[in-house]
Amino acid sequence: MSWTHQVARGRTRLSRAQGALFWSVLALGSLGAGMAAGSVSNRIAAQHGTATQAMPGQVLAALKARLPRTRINTVACDGLGGLCEVVAGTTLFYTDRTARYLVIGRVYDMETRADLTATRLLALNPDLLAAGGARRQASADSQEAPVRRSPRVDLSELPTGGAIRWGPRGGPKAVVLSDFACGYCKRLTAELQAIGARVEERPISIFGEASRAAAERVLCAADPVRALHAAYEQREIPAPRACDTSGLDANETFAKRHGLTGTPVIIRADGAVLQGYRPAKALRAFLVGGVA
Numbered sequence: 001m002s003w004t005h006q007v008a009r010g011r012t013r014l015s016r017a018q019g020a021l022f023w024s025v026l027a028l029g030s031l032g033a034g035m036a037a038g039s040v041s042n043r044i045a046a047q048h049g050t051a052t053q054a055m056p057g058q059v060l061a062a063l064k065a066r067l068p069r070t071r072i073n074t075v076a077c078d079g080l081g082g083l084c085e086v087v088a089g090t091t092l093f094y095t096d097r098t099a100r101y102l103v104i105g106r107v108y109d110m111e112t113r114a115d116l117t118a119t120r121l122l123a124l125n126p127d128l129l130a131a132g133g134a135r136r137q138a139s140a141d142s143q144e145a146p147v148r149r150s151p152r153v154d155l156s157e158l159p160t161g162g163a164i165r166w167g168p169r170g171g172p173k174a175v176v177l178s179d180f181a182c183g184y185c186k187r188l189t190a191e192l193q194a195i196g197a198r199v200e201e202r203p204i205s206i207f208g209e210a211s212r213a214a215a216e217r218v219l220c221a222a223d224p225v226r227a228l229h230a231a232y233e234q235r236e237i238p239a240p241r242a243c244d245t246s247g248l249d250a251n252e253t254f255a256k257r258h259g260l261t262g263t264p265v266i267i268r269a270d271g272a273v274l275q276g277y278r279p280a281k282a283l284r285a286f287l288v289g290g291v292a
Contacts, residue, residue, distance in 0.1 A: 055097060059084050062099030067209035080107060085120065088208055092121055102210045104181045152271035153258050162247020164201045164218060166225040171196040172287035177255055177265035179206040180214045180231040184277040185264045189232055194280040197287065201228060202251040206263050216245050 056075040063072055063086065070088050077084040083094045083103065094103040106117040155175060163175075174197050178185040192199050203215035214231055220240035221227035227237045255261070258273075266274045268287050278286070 056084065059086075059095065059097060059099050063095065066099060069212075070208040080116075083107070087120075091207060092117060093207065093210070104207055104210065151258075151273070153254075153267060153273055155267065155269075155271055157254055157257075158202065159247050159250045161244055162202055162219070162249075162251045164203075164224045164228050165199065166201065166228065167192065167198045168196050169198055171198040172284065173198045173200070173269045174283075174287055175200045175202060175267040177202050177204050177251065177260060177263055177267070179204060179211050179263045180218065180228075181207045181211055182263045186232040188264045188266070188277050188283075189229070191278070191280045191283055195284045195287075197283070202254075203248060204251050204255045204260075204263065205248075206261075212248065215248055216240065219243065219245060219248065 055077045059077060060072060060075045063070075063075070073087045073089065075084055075086050077097060080094070082097065084097060084099075086093050086095055094105075094107065095101060106115060108114065109116055158175070172195065174192060176185075176188070176192070176199055178188075178201055180203065203211070203218065205211040205215065214237075217237045217240045218224055218227040218231050220243035221237060222241060227240075230237050255265070260273070260275070262275060264275075264277060266278070266283070266286070268274075268289075270289075272286075274286055
């Protein structure tokens with residue numbers, strides 16, 4: 001074998017050896033990178049799992065800071081696509097996982113066509129099942145929400161503050177206890193407008209701290225009447241000015257004293273009380289002294 005041939009053969013062996021070494025090193029590097037990535041992935045997954053497990057507690061702590069006067073029973077953050085379910089007594093609402101945004105309403109599962117909120121409310125309060133049957137019967141009979149009547153109340157117990165007054169001054173007078181998150185209250189507002197009623201609307205917080213916050217924003221707005229209708233339409237209310245909100249406390253006290261635990265409540269000038277939504281014709285009859 002010539003010297004030139006030997007040199008060429010040696011170079012080929014060296015190249016093969018270097019190639020094998022290169023691929024071995026690359027394989028080891030890839031394995032190490034994969035192991036490192038797996039380790040990081042596992043740590044992230046573990047951290048995520050820990051965060052998920054701790055999430056309800058974190059949300060609960062944040063809610064207690066934001067809603068100190070609302071007694072919260074449970075917080076659950078699984079199965080609602082990023083929302084957390086919050087149970088406060090028999091009230092159900094939702095929040096994001098930072099407890100910044102509060103949602104009052106129904107959650108539907110579009111895949112299963114299930115009303116998740118209704119299911120949970122029935123689980124929390126089985127008596128609603130019987131109430132639902134009565135409500136459906138009432139709706140079939142009159143196409144209206146069920147109504148309960150209470151004894152007369154003394155309107156002089158209410159202070160001047162804590163009310164938003166709207167509607168024509170010469171219309172039939174009505175004091176209304178309402179909550180801006182109450183769907184029937186919104187419907188009632190349209191009926192009161194239709195009969196030209198002079199309304200003294202007094203918010204009470206049926207849905208807890210969120211309702212109270214909305215009431216304060218409306219009461220302290222530069223234009224409370226405009227803010228009231230914006231609240232019912234779930235439109236933004238401009239930042240309120242500082243004002244006396246003690247009248248809202250008086251509204252709450254008045255409602256509790258007379259066992260008025262739901263909304264809407266309509267009270268006419270002589271203190272007669274009508275609980276629940278009614279259409280314009282029935283409202284007019286009630287406010288001029290008749291029976292709705």
